[in-house]
Amino acid sequence: xxxxxxxxxxxxxxxxxxxxxxxxxxxxxxxxxxxxxxxxxxxxxxxxxxxxxxxxxxxxxxxxxxxxxxxxxxxxxxxxxxxxxxxxxxxxxxxxxxxxxxxxxxxxxxxxxxxxxxxxxxxxxxxxxxxxxxxxxxxxxxxxxxxxxxxxxxxxxxxxxxxxxxxxxxxxxxxxxxxxxxxxxxxxxxxxxxxxxxxxxxxxx
Numbered sequence: 392x393x394x395x396x397x398x399x400x401x402x403x404x405x406x407x408x409x410x411x412x413x414x415x416x417x418x419x420x421x422x423x424x425x426x427x428x429x430x431x432x433x434x435x436x437x438x439x440x441x442x443x444x445x446x447x448x449x450x451x452x453x454x455x456x457x458x459x460x461x462x463x464x465x466x467x468x469x470x471x472x473x474x475x476x477x478x479x480x481x482x483x484x485x486x487x488x489x490x491x492x493x494x495x496x497x498x499x500x501x502x503x504x505x506x507x508x509x510x511x512x513x514x515x516x517x518x519x520x521x522x523x524x525x526x527x528x529x530x531x532x533x534x535x536x537x538x539x540x541x542x543x544x545x546x547x548x549x550x551x552x553x554x555x556x557x558x559x560x561x562x563x564x565x566x567x568x569x570x571x572x573x574x575x576x577x578x579x580x581x582x583x584x585x586x587x588x589x590x591x592x593x594x595x596x
Contacts, residue, residue, distance in 0.1 A: 394593045396463040401439045404467070406456040410493035413500065414459055419591040420467035420503050422494070424528075425510030426520055427473030430540040433574035434510065435460060435468055438583060445470060455487050457494055466593055469494075469504070475520040495531070506534050506567075506590035508583070513539035513553050513571060522562050529565045536568040536586045543573040 407413050423431045432445035439445075444460065458470040471494060472487050495501065507528055511517050517525065528535045539557060542550055550571060557569050568586050572579030588594050 394465045396465045396593055396595050398439055398462065398595050400463040401441065401444060401468075402461050403444065404459040404461040406458050408456050408490070410490070410497045413457065413494070413498055414467070415500055416461075416464075416467070418465055418467060418503065419505045419593065420459075420469050420500070421587050421591065422469040422471055422504050422507045423510065424471050424507055424524055425473060425540075426475035426512075426518060429473065429510045429512050430572075430574055431470050431473065431510055434508075434538060434540065434572065434583070435470060437574050437577060437580055438468070438587075455483060455490060457490060462595075466587075466591060474524070475518060495527075495533075504533070505592075506536060506587060508538050508586075509535050509566070510538045510540050511557070513542050513550065513557075514544050516553065516556065517560065517562060525562045529562075534590060535566055536570065536583075536590075537563055537566045538579065538583060539569060539571045541573065542571040542578055543575045 404414055405412060423435065425431055435445040436442060455472045457472065460468040462468060471491055474487065509524060509528065511521050537557065539554065545553060554569065554571055557563055563569060570579045570582045570586065572583060584595055
């Protein structure tokens with residue numbers, strides 16, 4: 392039977408700056424991946440019904456940590472540092488690479504990551520960095536779904552065209568779902584939770 396989780400009981404467990412700081416709690420996790428400023432923190436806040444549990448940075452790529460949010464002690468929402476921040480100095484980019492790579496390759500609890508939510512700006516479409524990440528997820532067989540963020544920035548016709556383009560993109564062929572999402576009006580929130588609950592065998596209340 393699926394474990395019922397209370398969304399109001401959500402906290403930041405740890406901001407890990409090194410792979411050995413990743414928590415070892417025996418619970419499922421969902422990782423949020425995407426370029427800087429694509430809306431990972433906003434998505435987490437909307438999912439949890441909170442305004443600022445996940446800090447939305449005005450300077451993309453400013454904080455290089457993996458943030459683990461505990462949902463009622465039974466699920467981790469894992470905010471990976473954003474990629475593609477061209478203005479960051481080389482040492483910061485190297486640190487990001489080491490930390491994110493460590494999450495996927497030096498993480499003794501990777502088997503507990505039941506889903507990766509790959510965020511893509513619906514208006515922009517997949518960037519070269521997004522395509523590299525999608526290729527990695529596909530080749531490693533990690534289960535993933537695509538969340539197409541900032542859907543409110545497009546009208547109905549352009550949204551339909553952009554979604555059709557994503558669905559026809561071979562890089563997204565292995566995606567379990569492709570979900571349009573807007574942090575502004577909450578479009579897609581229920582669909583994202585449905586994907587998470589299905590992958591992690593949990594339910595939320």
